[in-house]
Amino acid sequence: MKRTIKIRLAVFCCGAWLNVLPAQQLENYVSKYTSTNGAGYMQPLADAFGGSLNSGFFHSARIKPFGLNIYIGIETMTALIAEDQKTFTAKTESPFNPAQTASAPTVFGSGKGAAATGTGGTVFNFPGGLDLDKLPIAVPQVRIGSLLGTAATARFVELTVDDNIGKVKLFGFGAQHSISQYFKNFPIDLAAGFWVQKFEAGNIIEANTKYYGLQGSVSRSILTLYGGVGFASTELDIAYDYASSAGVDTIEFQLEAENSARFTVGAALNLIAIKLHADYNFGPQNVVALGLGFGF
Amino acid sequence: MKRILVCIPLLALLMLTGCEKRLFHFIATITQSPTFPINAISGAFQSLPIPVVSSVIQNAVAIPAGGQITRVDIESLALHTMAKSGNQVDSVKVTGIIIEAGVPQRIFGVETIIIGGVDAPLVALKTLNAAGINQLRIKLEGFIKNTDNQPFAIQLSGDLMPSGRRLTADFKLVVTATAKYDQCLEVPGLFSSGEKCGE
Numbered sequence: 121m122k123r124t125i126k127i128r129l130a131v132f133c134c135g136a137w138l139n140v141l142p143a144q145q146l147e148n149y150v151s152k153y154t155s156t157n158g159a160g161y162m163q164p165l166a167d168a169f170g171g172s173l174n175s176g177f178f179h180s181a182r183i184k185p186f187g188l189n190i191y192i193g194i195e196t197m198t199a200l201i202a203e204d205q206k207t208f209t210a211k212t213e214s215p216f217n218p219a220q221t222a223s224a225p226t227v228f229g230s231g232k233g234a235a236a237t238g239t240g241g242t243v244f245n246f247p248g249g250l251d252l253d254k255l256p257i258a259v260p261q262v263r264i265g266s267l268l269g270t271a272a273t274a275r276f277v278e279l280t281v282d283d284n285i286g287k288v289k290l291f292g293f294g295a296q297h298s299i300s301q302y303f304k305n306f307p308i309d310l311a312a313g314f315w316v317q318k319f320e321a322g323n324i325i326e327a328n329t330k331y332y333g334l335q336g337s338v339s340r341s342i343l344t345l346y347g348g349v350g351f352a353s354t355e356l357d358i359a360y361d362y363a364s365s366a367g368v369d370t371i372e373f374q375l376e377a378e379n380s381a382r383f384t385v386g387a388a389l390n391l392i393a394i395k396l397h398a399d400y401n402f403g404p405q406n407v408v409a410l411g412l413g414f415g416f
Numbered sequence: 417m418k419r420i421l422v423c424i425p426l427l428a429l430l431m432l433t434g435c436e437k438r439l440f441h442f443i444a445t446i447t448q449s450p451t452f453p454i455n456a457i458s459g460a461f462q463s464l465p466i467p468v469v470s471s472v473i474q475n476a477v478a479i480p481a482g483g484q485i486t487r488v489d490i491e492s493l494a495l496h497t498m499a500k501s502g503n504q505v506d507s508v509k510v511t512g513i514i515i516e517a518g519v520p521q522r523i524f525g526v527e528t529i530i531i532g533g534v535d536a537p538l539v540a541l542k543t544l545n546a547a548g549i550n551q552l553r554i555k556l557e558g559f560i561k562n563t564d565n566q567p568f569a570i571q572l573s574g575d576l577m578p579s580g581r582r583l584t585a586d587f588k589l590v591v592t593a594t595a596k597y598d599q600c601l602e603v604p605g606l607f608s609s610g611e612k613c614g615e
Binding site for chain 1: 549
């Protein structure tokens with residue numbers, strides 16, 4: 121569902137659960153653009169944010185058929201911003217004359233912007249970006265098992281940021297089911313899983329993600345090596361105020377992340393009750409995930 | 417215990433990223449749309465000069481506290497015409513001037529504009545005069561930076577097509593400018609790949 125409101129992604133400075141982007145700055149930048157340029161400007165955000173949210177769900181494929189086991193931890197996912205995500209081909213907007221295209225910064229691009237010169241010394245200024253090389257987010261995560269070789273995972277954050285942003289909410293859940301339990305002496309642990317998430321920043325932005333795939337792991341002593349292949353999708357609804365020559369209009373559009381097939385490789389340390397893991401997620405958007413938690 | 421001690425700095429690294437001040441470059445858009453009521457029955461017309469004062473421009477641009485304006489640019493000029501009841505003219509050839517301290521300077525040359533209704537499109541002006549545009553730019557920059565508070569005026573004039581008929585219309589001149597400004601803002605340390613303040 122699209123929201124007809126200003127875009128202000130949440131800022132949680134100094135030790136917050138969920139770091140997103142400097143909100144007011146982003147609104148100032150993107151408000152220069154209509155939907156055509158706005159989509160090009162914001163697409164890398166959808167890719168990075170979706171890629172991050174669709175990471176860090178699993179750090180093992182071992183699921184006992186029955187028995188209580190619980191993990192509570194913090195997952196941090198950092199999308200690595202590639203150079204080609206920092207520029208896009210922008211078009212000058214009417215009534216600037218003559219119409220031109222220019223390589224302009226995306227939301228993650230240079231802060232200095234770009235400019236096109238028109239008739240009589242007029243100048244169309246393209247806004248800069250936030251000059252970011254990475255987009256980190258952190259969320260609490262709980263995993264509970266096992267029933268018939270199935271474990272459930274949930275993520276939940278709800279915070280009130282300020283009057284402008286209001287509540288920021290992330291809710292995600294999913295399940296992992298052991299495949300290897302059906303085979304005797306299977307050389308590795310194998311599981312299938314799916315996860316869905318919904319992120320809302322007040323009445324400002326809405327993102328929906330889905331991930332499903334296969335996971336495998338091998339455990340030796342305190343070390344677990346794990347990997348996975350999966351498919352991910354993200355939809356990001358964006359709306360903001362556009363300062364046009366005819367006044368202020370609301371611009372709305374939906375972005376779909378280029379996440380598709382993704383591969384994960386990682387390692388986990390099980391230090392009695394402390395669980396530490398790190399993995400790298402390959403795909404159209406590369407993401408590093410780190411997790412630290414407690415469990416048994 | 418040793419294993420737990422190893423984990424503590426890792427947790428700290430994850431959670432205590434801190435905040436840093438970084439320099440951001442912003443753009444604020446300023447749109448001014450003075451309306452010129454035109455009534456003419458001869459072959460030519462001239463509007464009354466419409467004054468532009470600094471306070472109006474300053475109120476039209478939203479520069480936050482701490483924002484340092486670096487430059488103002490004129491982005492575009494466009495004209496919207498709205499015919500009134502009794503108008504008999506199909507189009508006009510129109511020019512615009514900026515008048516500062518009584519001295520006129522052309523800001524756009526002869527443009528042929530169709531006289532439209534309420535829904536008439538905004539027509540981009542293409543014959544812009546560099547000297548006039550630069551003068552307009554400097555005035556707006558002075559107003560926004562609060563280094564100039566002497567008002568100026570804009571006036572339209574032109575020829576009726578066909579001549580000898582009655583023109584009664586409102587001409588709205590849409591001037592769009594952008595103000596670039598810098599601002600130091602505190603952002604989480606993990607976002608700190610941009611320019612440091614004071615660089």
